Amino acid sequence: MKVLPFIYNSPKEYWNYFQPTNWLEFVLGEINPLYSVSTAKAKVIAIHSESADAKTIVLQTNRHWKGFQAGQHVPVTVEIAGRRVTRYYSLSSSPSAKNPTITVKRQKGGLVSNFLNDRLKVGDVIELGQASGEFTIDPSALPDKLLFIAGGSGITPIHSIIKTLAESNYKGQAKLLYFSRFKEDIIFFQSFAKLETGNSWLEVKHVLTDVPSPGYESGFLTTELMDKFVPDLKERLVYLCGPAPLQTSAKEFLKDNQVISELFLLPTQIQTNYQSSGPVEVVLLQSHKTVLLKGEKSILEELEDQGIYPPSGCRMGICHTCTCRKTSGSVTNIKDETMSDSGEGNIQLCLSRVDEKLELDF
């Protein structure tokens, strides 16, 4: 075809140029915000308080959402002040429930967690991604003895797992050690009380770390506490989820155990001793801009500080929305402090700190 060489050679690209999905998406969205051709969306049908600063959000999903396994998390996208932001939250309901739930604890200074706690209303529509994560339980090979250790909001995936165990007539023995700061801070207190009375295999111990209260254990993870609560520690498969300090101290005790753990942490929360040697030039090839970055935070954040907004999603290295081609220069991975080579390659802007003069295909 000499007349239409480009369309002849790549008809698919031409078809995309018509934006068929965008059009359909637009029309469906005009009819009902929950309708979509490909995006998983969910309507908030109920919100209840779970503790002093955590809320459970009950969702009605559309048919694009493929469900989850107990213990998995899901990317949640909301629009805050005109901006789409994505964060990951563990699903707290059991997968068999008709309406999945997420439970969100306020994070100090956290944009999305505070938004979900304060501003989200019943009837709002939020965008979901597909569930993922390895913090799950294998129903075909359930161990006889389980130990769950959770701290703060780390309880959410564990709640989902224990509920699932209850539904599947678990025959073994499971213990949950749950650290909260004070009494009103305990998430799912009622739900666990109910689970404990209904299921003889489950034993729950609440530990308060900040404000002691009569009838509750208080303090941190100690040998004494462990010996008393789980004398048979060695025989147990351990699920561990909570803040970094808890995980570090727990792992001391669990050297001989099989541990499945999950750590939700923003890259910026990791302490580093890195000292920047001064601003570094970053050339943005496509936008024809050159900016100076300090190399103290992730490239994504430093660009945003300068009013440049590369596409981003989770901001913790999971979704790859922020992936960008680097044509030269080297970066350091914030998470594991490894340095990239200085050649061409794809980097995640939210995980990379600038080291030397960079050229980005952005």
Place this chain on the structure above:
Amino acid sequence: MKTISKKLSKAETEAFGAELEEIRKDVMAKVGTEDANHIKRVHKAYRYTEILGRGLIHFSFEPITFGIGTLLLAGSKILNNMEIGHNVMHGQYDWMNDPRFNSRTFEWDIVSDSKQWKFYHNYMHHTFTNVLGKDHDYGYNFTRLTDDQKWKPVHLTQMFSNLFLMFHFQWGVGAHGYRVEYMEIPKKLRKKRTLKEYRDVFFKKIELQLVKDYLFFPILAGLNFPKVILGNLLANMIRNVWTYSIIFCGHFTENAETFSPEEIKNETRADWYIRQLKGSSNISGSKFFYLMSGHLSHQIEHHMYPDVPSRRYQEIAPRLEAVCKKYGQNYNTGSFAKQFAEVWKRIFVYSFPNKIAKKLLGNVKEVQLMPEPQIVMVDTTSEELIPA
């Protein structure tokens, strides 16, 4: 080129620049929900006008519905090109993190490839505004608009070539894009092949656009296809005339100044602001007019702050005008009729050699210098300021 603005000292210029930075900071702090809602509303309007426009053209049996349909389609294309396309590609809405309004991926309904356009417009034109030889948008390499440009006999025809361009503006924009990209390669590195590669990008976009408007939609109408072809042709033309008119008013009015590459050597950010101000001109009008012009009615504000969401220019304008007054700087604005007439006068006058052009301009009112700046510059090195 004569300037009617007061010449500012270095310190005055820096102070002027600092006031502009202040405005930027104030405005950027407010950018959020309202701006996101604005662009989404405009996007909705663009979708609906296109559906309605194409539908009416398609099912019309008499001239009135056909006419309305054509106008709606033209309006839709104008919204797509001006308020959405131009502004989105400046990155004004990148912060929304919405793929529909992302400057990297946006492609518009015009025969100009968005990547090529971003190079010659966002980078070349906005960095080197009105610098002869660097800003290829100044006269688009065929129109002579100042006595600093060398006269050639071909300029005698520029009234006609501009009239022609007006009706076919999108083709001019598209063809301009790949040539600028080529011209910016150092002469020694230019190869025939590279030009062909750039041109192919343009050709591809032409193909996509032509097939959409003149093949795909007409075929849907079956035997009625000539009607659909005509409707699309008219809609494209209305869009062309409109965008040409708005864009030419941006930099080619009577008092819009030009600069030489030497003048911009060692330019500071504040100098750059001054140049943007002197080189641009606004058009006053109604809110609807602002929207349909993609807020290029506020060309000065746009040039100062190309990546601030466009609807904010309306609130920046009075502040900026006040700052200009304070510093004795001309703030070039006027009605659409006035500005458009000035553009055509300039096109006409400079189609002649300088001698005649001067004579023609001689009849024009004497250039009035702006009043002295009403600012007092404090000498920070003065000893009185040093605490004892």
